[in-house]
Amino acid sequence: MNSPSLFFLLLHLTLSLSLSHAKLGVDYYRNSCPDVESIVTSAVKAKLEQTFVTAPATLRLFFHDCFVRGCDASVMLASQNNRAEKDNPDDLSLAGDEFDTVIKAKAAVDSVPECRNKVSCADILALATRDVIALTGGPSYTVELGRLDGRISTRASVRHHLPHPDFNLDQLKAMFASHGLTLTDLVALSGAHTIGFSHCSQFSKRIYKFKSKSRIDPTINLPYARQLRQMCPEKVDPRMAIQMDPGTPQTFDNVYYINLQQGKGLFTSDQILFTDTRSRNIVNLFASNNTAFEEAFVAAITKLGRVGVKTGKHGEIRNDCSVVNMIV
Numbered sequence: 001m002n003s004p005s006l007f008f009l010l011l012h013l014t015l016s017l018s019l020s021h022a023k024l025g026v027d028y029y030r031n032s033c034p035d036v037e038s039i040v041t042s043a044v045k046a047k048l049e050q051t052f053v054t055a056p057a058t059l060r061l062f063f064h065d066c067f068v069r070g071c072d073a074s075v076m077l078a079s080q081n082n083r084a085e086k087d088n089p090d091d092l093s094l095a096g097d098e099f100d101t102v103i104k105a106k107a108a109v110d111s112v113p114e115c116r117n118k119v120s121c122a123d124i125l126a127l128a129t130r131d132v133i134a135l136t137g138g139p140s141y142t143v144e145l146g147r148l149d150g151r152i153s154t155r156a157s158v159r160h161h162l163p164h165p166d167f168n169l170d171q172l173k174a175m176f177a178s179h180g181l182t183l184t185d186l187v188a189l190s191g192a193h194t195i196g197f198s199h200c201s202q203f204s205k206r207i208y209k210f211k212s213k214s215r216i217d218p219t220i221n222l223p224y225a226r227q228l229r230q231m232c233p234e235k236v237d238p239r240m241a242i243q244m245d246p247g248t249p250q251t252f253d254n255v256y257y258i259n260l261q262q263g264k265g266l267f268t269s270d271q272i273l274f275t276d277t278r279s280r281n282i283v284n285l286f287a288s289n290n291t292a293f294e295e296a297f298v299a300a301i302t303k304l305g306r307v308g309v310k311t312g313k314h315g316e317i318r319n320d321c322s323v324v325n326m327i328v
């Protein structure tokens, strides 16, 4: 074999090896779009200044994306005859501002000529998520990059992949374990409920229809249950939403865990983390030590960001985050 063809054979081997084993890396865009992080951060800041819901909505979108078909921005693909991931009832409560956040950040990235169509929507969502956490008072961390965007989004794929607010600890544990996440990861990531809103329908059973004499779930702090009944009357407008962390609703902190200790977890899936003795010590640790919470949260969200990552021919860098690229 002559040397040029040996060179190309080796090059080919190296490329295909590195593609099939491609791992996420922190300087993935060092050559193609070196300023991607600051460009995304500026766009996210501008959006957050317009509306606070940017923060919780983006964080929740990242979670919903990663748990369904992996962190591949499949949740962003526009609906075609109501059959897309985002059409599933579990995703209908996604607010809208989170999609807009990613679309605006993508536009900002693409306005830089060298970056145009070089950065995936999945990575932009991962970066925007880090930014909203830091901008609301949470920890900052380095984001691993190199996810490609998926080409498939189906309503059916959401089934059995997102947790429900009435889940018990076994159900939560099993679902998180199926994505390689531990009990500590589950408790840490649930701390995301330290910011944001919930519709009354998500927990109304706990305050009106519980199987007990008072009809109120006995694991809820009674004054808090009464407050919830006031904010969410039984015949409330289904669009009505309330803050999930009544103490510091706009700050990413460990007050969520202190709430759990006081019976102020909004969902069964929140309160069970304290009620069930298998996870109570983790809740107590995070409630008493914000640094311990932040460290565990960063470790867990980094693991979440690796779930089902697509590389090589399994994905693409979408030009428009809401539609797959045309195959030419």
Ligand code: HEM
Residues within 6 Å of the ligand: 053, 055, 056, 057, 059, 060, 063, 093, 094, 095, 163, 164, 165, 166, 167, 172, 189, 190, 192, 193, 195, 196, 197, 198, 199, 200, 202, 241, 267, 269
């Ligand atoms: C552990 C199981 C979990 C369950 C059962 C659950 C369930 C829910 C539900 C029912 C809502 C209210 C949605 C609405 O009515 O609009 C909500 C909101 C939210 N969830 Fe979770 N969630 C879980 C874990 C997570 C995780 C791991 C994250 C992120 C790391 C997260 C982030 C959020 C955020 C930020 C909101 C507020 C969204 C907003 O204000 O727009 N959740 N969650």
Ligand SMILES: *[C@@H]1O[C@H](CO)[C@@H](O)[C@H](O)[C@H]1NC(C)=O
Residues within 6 Å of the ligand: 289, 291, 292, 295
């Ligand atoms: C809080 O947690 C951090 C990180 O795990 C640890 O280094 C520190 O010693 C803890 N602080 C206290 C008061 O226990």
